[in-house]
Amino acid sequence: MRHPIARMILAATLALAVAIAPVAPAIGAAARIKDIVDIEGVRENQLVxxxxxxxxxxxxxxxxxxxxxxxxxxxxxxxxxxxxxxEAMRTANVAAVMVTANLPPFATQGSRLDVSVAALGDAGSLQGGTLLVTPLLGADGEVYAIAQGPVLINGFSAQGDAASVVSGVPTTGRISSGGLIEREIGFSLGAQRSLRLSLRNPDLTTSRRIALAINDFLGTPTATPEDPATVRIHLPRHFNGNIVDLLTDIEQLVVETDQAAKIVIDENSGIIVMGKEVRVSTVAVAQSNLTVTIAESPTVVQPDPLSFGVTAVEPRTNLQVSESATNLAVVPESVTLQQLVDGLNALGISPRDLIAILQAIKATGALQAEIEVL
Known part of the structure; x- marks a missing residue:
């Protein structure tokens, strides 16, 4: 059995170890570098x-x-x-189509890719059709792939003497692995000595955090943020002249992304999307629901007895205007997005009314966010 003093010393040591143990900082929207950037030169090319x-x-x-x-x-x-x-040609079994495809980066000669087919003329459906050999050209006018094969469509159409039905779009289709790459795009990634990382959501803070994460991992000033959308990296000496090794190591680093305060509004569908950084100062909001009711109740009027009058219909309109009483509600200064949403929901308004209220709050200067209307 251990001595009581020894047990006390052991407990104190464990408590001290727990107290000084490093605590991982709370990370908000954290993501790997490979998920938030594109690498210069690694891109698809469109073919048609x-x-x-x-x-x-x-x-x-x-x-x-x-x-x-x-x-x-x-x-x-x-x-x-x-x-x-x-000669007079009367066939209706042929359709002119446009064929499109995306040439993947580093695609090699002889590999295959998927192609999309869309009718160009007045064809009713491409169901059951086969695409003949079609050269696919790049933006420079050169042929990079050849497409051919049976077309699979996502819809169908059927027509009778008195009725017809159409489901989906039968004039577009896809050929899985229907393209054969004939020409490669020359780009040697491994021979590069410096590259740029392009942020998919440009932001100054995120760009700087990416550079700091890379430099901390490598221990040398390798990455430099050039602007909100670009981080330039140089190949250190200890990577043996191959930048692929460098990209493999740094793309797994986790970086906390930042975003600007923005509200996106789609007025057609009534959709509202708010970023987590949206803030609103204390503001009072009132909404008045005005309802106008119009009812037509015509009245039949009979002539007096023994008179030469005729039966007539007199119009009668009942017009009512009602306005619901709405108190002035105060939306307090929000610290989080949840508090802002709760304050706006407390008013009991519809999404379309909320759009007008947000725009009015923005006009007063109480909304610290950018509003983007789709």
Whole structure:
């Protein structure tokens, strides 16, 4: 059995250890660097092409109304050795389409990508169609991929003699792995000696925190915040000339992001989104609900007996105007977003009325936030 003095010394030691143990600071909106920045040069490239979808069940373009479809069909047949110049073409199984795709970064020759297909003419549906070989061009006019394959659509259309039904959009579709990459975009990430990190939500505080986190981790002044949206990093000597190793290490660092006080309003749908930094000074708000009721109750008037009058209908309108009594409510100065929401909800107003109230509070200067109307 331990001596009582020994037990007291052990308890005091444990208490002291708990007291001096480092406490992790509370982190609000913390995220990894890889989730809040884009790396310079690591990006997708958009591709576009023009092609033909064949095999449609009479739902293709009408060649009289779509001359580009007729010209494309004739040119394709001529390349295959079939001469149709001067001949009347009445097929409705062909549709002209635009084909789009995103070329992933560092995509290699021979790999595949998904492509999207959209009708260009007056085709009714692309269901059951097959896209013929279509070159996909980049912004520089060069061919980077070739697309071909059966088109899968998300909707359908059916039509009878007296009724029709359409679900979704049958004139757009997708070909999974329907594009074959023929040309690569030359960019050597590992050979770079410096790069820029682009913040997806630009902010001065977040940019500085990212630079500090990287420098603290590496122990050298490697990162420099250039502006709210950019942090430049230089390759330290001990990474053997490969910046990929550096990016692999720093992208896992956790940084607490900051954001400006902003309220986003969509007046069409009545949606209101507030950031956590929104603050409001003490302000009094009153809302008056004015209701106007109009009711028509026409009255039938009969003529006097033995008179030459006729039965008539006289209009009668009942007009009532009522205004609900609303007291002046005080929204106290808010410290948190929750208190602001609770204060506004206490008024018992609808989201659309809340939009007008927020704009009025902003006009008085009591709302410390930016209002963005979509």
């Amino acid at each position: 092409g023009y092609g033909l979808v064949v095999g449609l069940n009479g739902t293709g373009d009408s060649l009289n109304n779509s001359p580009f479809t007729r010209q494309s069909l004739q040119a394709m047949l001529e390349r295959l050795g079939v001469n149709t110049r001067g």
